[in-house]
Amino acid sequence: MVKNKIAQMKIQQMAFMLIAVMIFFALVGLLILTIGFSGLKEKATNLQEENAMLLVSKLANSPEFSCGQAFESKENCIDLDKTFVLKKNIDKYKNFWGVSGIEIIKIYPENKNLVCTNANYPDCDTLELIPKATGISAENFVSLCRKEYNSETSIVYDKCELGKILVKYEKIQ
Amino acid sequence: MINKKNKFGQEEMVGFALIIILVSIILLVFLAFSLNKSKTESTESYEVNSFLQSTLQYTTACQTSSGIRKFESIQDLVFECDIKEKCSNNEDTCKVLNKTLTDILKESWPIGEDRPNKGYELIINTKNELTLNIREGNLTNDCKSSSQSFYKSKSKKEFSINFEVCS
Numbered sequence: 001m002v003k004n005k006i007a008q009m010k011i012q013q014m015a016f017m018l019i020a021v022m023i024f025f026a027l028v029g030l031l032i033l034t035i036g037f038s039g040l041k042e043k044a045t046n047l048q049e050e051n052a053m054l055l056v057s058k059l060a061n062s063p064e065f066s067c068g069q070a071f072e073s074k075e076n077c078i079d080l081d082k083t084f085v086l087k088k089n090i091d092k093y094k095n096f097w098g099v100s101g102i103e104i105i106k107i108y109p110e111n112k113n114l115v116c117t118n119a120n121y122p123d124c125d126t127l128e129l130i131p132k133a134t135g136i137s138a139e140n141f142v143s144l145c146r147k148e149y150n151s152e153t154s155i156v157y158d159k160c161e162l163g164k165i166l167v168k169y170e171k172i173q
Numbered sequence: 174m175i176n177k178k179n180k181f182g183q184e185e186m187v188g189f190a191l192i193i194i195l196v197s198i199i200l201l202v203f204l205a206f207s208l209n210k211s212k213t214e215s216t217e218s219y220e221v222n223s224f225l226q227s228t229l230q231y232t233t234a235c236q237t238s239s240g241i242r243k244f245e246s247i248q249d250l251v252f253e254c255d256i257k258e259k260c261s262n263n264e265d266t267c268k269v270l271n272k273t274l275t276d277i278l279k280e281s282w283p284i285g286e287d288r289p290n291k292g293y294e295l296i297i298n299t300k301n302e303l304t305l306n307i308r309e310g311n312l313t314n315d316c317k318s319s320s321q322s323f324y325k326s327k328s329k330k331e332f333s334i335n336f337e338v339c340s
Binding site for chain 1: 189192200204226230231243276277280
């Protein structure tokens with residue numbers, strides 16, 4: 001009778017011990033999972049940001065915008081002269097890229113927030129291709145290149161400035 | 174008899190405590206390792222990479238003897254600075270490079286307490302020597318960075334440009 005009681009006590013003790021160990025490992029597991037998932041969220045945000053950037057870069061490197069063989073520059077380079085001419089025919093391209101807005105903004109040298117028109121080009125800062133659109137916006141750095149005439153040396157040279165291409169879209173395609 | 178039972182109980186408690194301590198130490202080591210890793214790592218950013226690419230293509234106001242018919246780009250100016258070349262207006266190429274890059278960084282990544290970016294650092298170097306280092310603001314733990322290498326076949330020197338911006 002006494003032996004049975006001792007055995008029952010031992011079983012009870014082991015059961016408590018097992019529960020305690022299980023709870024302990026469950027807590028450890030939860031902690032590890034929390035750390036893991038926090039990193040996952042950050043990765044998802046980065047991936048989303050990268051996808052938006054890729055959409056912008058895809059646009060900047062499309063034949064309608066890119067520098068091509070006209071300049072020494074290669075990737076992420078926008079031919080500003082070509083793009084300015086494209087602005088005049090933008091109605092034909094409105095649904096071509098599947099975006100609701102495209103703007104090209106000069107960052108350096110100094111930005112005076114002048115919108116480009118026939119009267120002030122190239123001494124302007126913002127080229128509104130498809131202006132005043134709503135939606136999610138994504139932007140990326142680009143090189144804005146054009147042909148410039150140097151009156152001192154009487155030569156035409158490639159001038160590249162730093163800018164951003166800003167795209168507005170409904171959702172990432 | 175009671176003493177013996179107590180001794181058994183004490184031994185089991187000591188064993189349990191030892192297991193807990195051992196697992197806690199392993200957990201602490203794991204935590205310290207993972208936290209330390211996130212401190213030193215800065216994420217490779219597509220935006221920063223595009224910025225570096227576009228900046229290297231930027232046309233400066235410097236004309237050198239080796240590029241009579243054109244104004245030098247930032248990338249070319251790095252090579253000119255390395256051979257201590259001067260611009261046609263007698264300005265030092267390294268000074269022009271430093272000033273242009275400082276201004277570009279100020280306009281492109283404005284920093285401040287009330288702004289998303291708190292600090293940045295740009296380094297241009299070869300394997301052996303540092304060509305340029307521009308650092309502004311605080312470099313926090315939350316940084317994004319990118320680096321690029323470029324070389325000129327004439328000089329056979331490979332340069333690397335590394336930019337890190339922290340928020």
